Amino acid sequence: MTGVLVMGAGSVGCFIGGLTQLAGVPVHFVGRPRVLGALRKQGLRLTDQDGLDRRIPALDLRLHEEPPTSLRPDLVLLCVKSGATVEAAATLGLTLPLGTPVVSLQNGISNASAAREAAPQLHWHAGMVPFNVAEISPGHYHRGTGGALAAEGSAEDLALAAWQAALARSGMGLQLHADLAPVQWGKLLLNLNNPVNALSGLPLRDELLQRGYRRVLAALQQEALELLDAAHRPVAQLTPLPPRRLLMLLRMPTPLFRLAAARMLRIDAKARSSMADDLAQGRITEVDALCGEIVRLAHGLGRGAPLNQRMQALVQAWPKRRRPYSPAELLKAIGLS
Ligand SMILES: NC(=O)c1ccc[n+]([C@@H]2O[C@H](COP(=O)([O-])OP(=O)(O)OC[C@H]3O[C@@H](n4cnc5c(N)ncnc54)[C@H](OP(=O)(O)O)[C@@H]3O)[C@@H](O)[C@H]2O)c1
Structure with a gap:
């Protein structure tokens, strides 16, 4: 590959872009002055829970505040949060050659289609x-859990196939799917924990070890699964247990959960959902791309999704509260106690 452009150098962009560069591919990072300043000062450091610890010196990083107009990347990775998708896609549309392949490495279901609408002249792929x-x-990004990347496409998409080969050299898997929607819905079900985690104020592991929070998550997932069934949308299994069995696991008493979910609990003690950081820093969260997507799915069926709708409202009302919810408070607030 001659070059990859990361649009949105943050947690995902720096980690995946960094691994791509470590595989020998020139990577250009487009990001904000805060992130670029740190990278210019101390370079990029990538670590993970399996002992990865790699550094890219500042001098070897190609850093930009805007996508350079002269660039002809083989592949672009869109790594901004959902609220920034349209603006970032439009900027890419103005600077990249027609037909440049772009993978949206974003959560939610609709980012690739929103980006395609903003820049139809580029070739968009959903990713996960x-x-x-x-x-x-600053400059140090840590992967706290595992798994292989996924993208919509096939081995005939030459840029994706070349990226897949490069990532493999860095020890990272990339699975290509003809239809990514079931994988995206499977991921969205898991991401329904993001608002629960953010409102708990706790690291992921500590939150999951409290049954009240798990009951909230199971209720949000159950509501979503019933709507997905009604809409005949298949959901991929991304965890050792299928999504419905996961609900049973989440509702177990904590001592049993701790035993049965040992693999799920293999999370760094300090890992949190980035939605918690968004709340702390007063940024717009992605709750609309998660719970909001379930509410839109329900409306499309002429139904409601009251639990996901309440969760979305609680996250949006955070600036007025700014105090974490105990498990009992959260159960009550979404109407489950
Ligand atoms: N972090 C995770 O663990 C994780 C895991 C799986 C999936 N994801 C998904 O990956 C996506 C990115 O998440 P993230 O955690 O990496 O977000 P992040 O750390 O906030 O990184 C995104 C970066 O892009 C910047 N940005 C936004 N618009 C830009 C533009 N037009 N030009 C240049 N830079 C721009 C943002 O700056 P501002 O903050 O100033 O806008 C931010 O620094 C999200 O959809 C998220 O759900 C994240």
Whole structure:
């Protein structure tokens, strides 16, 4: 590959872009001054829970505040949060050659289609990142969970196939799917924990070890699964248990859950959903791309999704509260106690 452009150098963009560069591909990072400043000062450091610890010196990083107009990347990775998709896609549309392939490595269901609408002249692929990445300190990104990337496409998409081969050299898997929607819905079900985690104020592991929070998550997932069934939308299994069995696991008493979910609990003690950081820093969250997507699915069926709708409202009302919810408070607030 001659070059990859990361649009949105944050947790996902720096981690996946960094691994791509470590595989020998020139990577250009487009990001905000705060992130670029840190990378210019101390370079990029990538770590993970399996002992990965790699550094790219500042001098070897190609950093930009805007996508350079002269660039002809083989592939672009769109790594901004959902609220920034349209603006970032429009910028890419103005600067990249017609037909440049772009993979949206974003959560939710609709980012690739929103981006396609904003820049129809580019070749959009939906993507899915299964693991958690956090910025531990400026320039240091840590992967706290595992799994292989996924993207919509086939081995005939030459840029995707070349990227897949490059990632494999860095020890990262990329699975190509003709239809990514079942994988995206499977991921969205898991991401319904993001608002629960953000409102708990706790690291992921501590939150999942409290049954009240797990009951909230199971209720949000159950509501979503019933709507997905009604809409005849298949859901891929992304965890060792199928989604409906996962509901039973989540509702178990904590001592049993701790035993049965040992693999699920293999999360760094400090890992949190990035929605928690968004709330802390007063940024717009992705709750509309998660719970909001379930509410839209329900409306399309002429039904409601009251639990997901209430959860979305609680996250949006955070600036007025700014105090974490105990499990009992959260159960009550979404109408489950
Ligand atoms: N982090 C994870 O663990 C994880 C895991 C799986 C999937 N995802 C998904 O991956 C996507 C990215 O998440 P993230 O955690 O990597 O977000 P992030 O850390 O906030 O990184 C995105 C970066 O892109 C910047 N940005 C936004 N618009 C830009 C533009 N037009 N030009 C240049 N930079 C721009 C943002 O700056 P501002 O903040 O100033 O806008 C931010 O620094 C989300 O959809 C998320 O759900 C994240």
